Amino acid sequence: MLFRLDKQSGNKLSVLGFGCMRFPKHLGAIDMQKTGSLIMEAINKGVNYFDTAYIYPGSEEALGKILEQYRVREKVYIATKLPLVLLRSPKDFDKLFTKQLERLRTSYIDYYLMHMLTDMDRWDTLREWGIEGWIQEQKQNGRIKRIGFSFHGSQQEFLKLIDAYPWEFCQIQYNYSDENFQAGKVGLKKAAEKMSVMVMEPLLGGKLATGLPKEAVEIFKRANPALSPVGWALRWIWDQREVSLLLSGMQELPQLEENLKLATKAFPQMLTGEEHKIYQQVLQVFNSAYKIRCTGCNYCMPCPRGVNIPGSFAAYNTSFSMGFISGMQQYMTSTGITSERRSGPGLCVQCGQCESHCPQHLPIMQSLVAVRKRMEPLVFQGILVIVRAFLVKKRKPPANP
Numbered sequence: 001m002l003f004r005l006d007k008q009s010g011n012k013l014s015v016l017g018f019g020c021m022r023f024p025k026h027l028g029a030i031d032m033q034k035t036g037s038l039i040m041e042a043i044n045k046g047v048n049y050f051d052t053a054y055i056y057p058g059s060e061e062a063l064g065k066i067l068e069q070y071r072v073r074e075k076v077y078i079a080t081k082l083p084l085v086l087l088r089s090p091k092d093f094d095k096l097f098t099k100q101l102e103r104l105r106t107s108y109i110d111y112y113l114m115h116m117l118t119d120m121d122r123w124d125t126l127r128e129w130g131i132e133g134w135i136q137e138q139k140q141n142g143r144i145k146r147i148g149f150s151f152h153g154s155q156q157e158f159l160k161l162i163d164a165y166p167w168e169f170c171q172i173q174y175n176y177s178d179e180n181f182q183a184g185k186v187g188l189k190k191a192a193e194k195m196s197v198m199v200m201e202p203l204l205g206g207k208l209a210t211g212l213p214k215e216a217v218e219i220f221k222r223a224n225p226a227l228s229p230v231g232w233a234l235r236w237i238w239d240q241r242e243v244s245l246l247l248s249g250m251q252e253l254p255q256l257e258e259n260l261k262l263a264t265k266a267f268p269q270m271l272t273g274e275e276h277k278i279y280q281q282v283l284q285v286f287n288s289a290y291k292i293r294c295t296g297c298n299y300c301m302p303c304p305r306g307v308n309i310p311g312s313f314a315a316y317n318t319s320f321s322m323g324f325i326s327g328m329q330q331y332m333t334s335t336g337i338t339s340e341r342r343s344g345p346g347l348c349v350q351c352g353q354c355e356s357h358c359p360q361h362l363p364i365m366q367s368l369v370a371v372r373k374r375m376e377p378l379v380f381q382g383i384l385v386i387v388r389a390f391l392v393k394k395r396k397p398p399a400n401p
Contacts, residue, residue: 001046002266004244006196008168009146011077011110015238016263017049017198018042019247020059021297030058036066038256043072045260051171051198051247053081053115054100064104073106079171079198080104081115081150084122085357090129101143112144113171116359118153120160132165150200151183152359158183162191169196169244173295173359175204176236176279177286181293192242199237199246205295208233208286211317216285223278230255234262236279241268289320292367293360300354300364308334308343309354309364316371331375345372 003012024034039050052059060080067073080100086092101107114131117123138144148169151158162170170191172183178201179185191197203209209230212220220232227235237246250256294313303309311334319327335344345368354364 015266017245017247019249020052022249024251030062051079054083060103068105077110079111081113114149117149119157158187171198173201174199196244202246213289216282238266239271305347
């Protein structure tokens, strides 16, 4: 494992951090045995930074229990986040933070973030509520070691935020398809002059790993048959010296093993000029196939009308990247369009709740219209009406004689 220095604290951070939003599941709940094995293998191989959040279902509890069970709390840095979306008054600062300490079974948090701080207006409101004094109090009593924020917003707002407070680190979405998106490369370089920068979504919710168009995969393969799309994606981030570490949500042992191997060669400026040209070729193919930049984070869910928003978007993108038939198969599975309990975009009533929660600021309502137009053309909608009517009739019990 290679490490990069958090210059303000002197902490040596593993270049590979463990993202805890997508722990492996079994029957809808976190698989504690599998998760524990992954975490301990990661720690034993040098990973020392674990990122979770209050609103990741079950994540803080699982991480805290595993670290306590194996007595490795002091070997790692825990990063978690104050859920700004749940704040209703200044009293919630203590209420939520205390709950997090209980869940994580610890007396302090190494790296604490304002979760999804998107603009100066939100920060100004927090300051009016006394957040700066609260942070200072927690740091003085040792309950928070380092303070930062995670960001999903415009580059202009990011540049304002990094100057608005003496932050010690920040977390941004960044990958070779997002070089000019959100904070972007300009934001990364500016922030790195003042603080450590952690990178999330290095694989864009897995799309840069298993969701690449076939043509893009072939471009990578021709350039280096021994390197997977994951390797290409992670190396692009590690190549930039401004990045302190990247977070990967590893759910299987082979994923962890591949990332650990890559992390042993994660040097700044390791890419050649020819390799940079390869990324540009892949990006051109990728951008033509991925129409909706959904990462599948599920922050938009649950939809009050039952629409499977991430599933609809994933199938729509697949219809461009892998072909219409593959996309339709995925669409039928994820939206149940032939069943009574369907969850397709036709159920959307344009309430806008999803858009208020989306960290990517996607035009979700407009995109759902586009999805339905492509995946459920008018002729197809007519067929669906007939199929559903048949299914309803078939399920009705026979009349009493």
